[in-house]
Amino acid sequence: MGIRDLRKQNNSLLMKWLLRYNEEGQALWKDVIRSKYGEYNPWCSNVSVDAYGVGVWNTIRNLRQKLEANTYIEVGDGRRTKFWTDAWNKQIPLKESFPDLFLLCSNPDANINECWTAQGWDLIFRRFLNDWEVERVAKLLELLEKFSGITNAPDSLR
Known part of the structure; x- marks a missing residue:
């Protein structure tokens, strides 16, 4: 297994945390992330601007664009999805x-x-x-x- 394969596998594992952030409603770790960084929208936290002590979550958060390129929002009760600003209905916002x-x-x-x-x-x-x-x-x-x-x-x- 080469270095490229290891990076790809590592990114996939880190991206799972972004999926978990969306799926787990009241998990303690999610509450900690939300209170430390704030919430950009119901699907994602804010980007951290601190230079110290945030490397792991910054790395995970920076994978958000790759995740968005490969996912779409499936509307259920419509409480978390913004009508105008979220990409739902399998299209751009x-x-x-x-x-x-x-x-x-x-x-x-x-x-x-x-x-x-x-x-x-x-x-x-x-x-x-x-x-x-x-x-x-x-x-x-x-x-x-x-x-x-x-x-x-x-x-x-x-």
């Missing part, structure tokens, strides 16, 4: 696909369960929309047609 609508939304940090009702999507904007903006909302809703609704299961990474 909606704020990148529809930046004009993102600027108009009344709550850019809204979770999916706040935007979804039994009748469908309930998107709230800060002002009345112009004609061309209504067309953009129609395109957004067309893109979201595949969404079947929220469930009782928690959101997860796949």
Whole structure:
């Protein structure tokens, strides 16, 4: 086994900690990480800016981009997934696909369960929309047609 294989195996083992960070709700080690670094979003901690004593978690946290490139968010109850800023529905974040609508939304940090009702999507904007903006909302809703609704299961990474 060469050095390249060892590094690849080591990265895979470290990446498992990122997956565990997402799956384990109230684990003590996760509470320690969260209290020390803060939470960037429900899926990941903040990046550490300290120069001393944080090498292991920095190494793990730096693998986040590789993990995101190979996973997607599976929406369950919609409580952990941000409607505009998270990459869910197997695509890029909606704020990148529809930046004009993102600027108009009344709550850019809204979770999916706040935007979804039994009748469908309930998107709230800060002002009345112009004609061309209504067309953009129609395109957004067309893109979201595949969404079947929220469930009782928690959101997860796949």
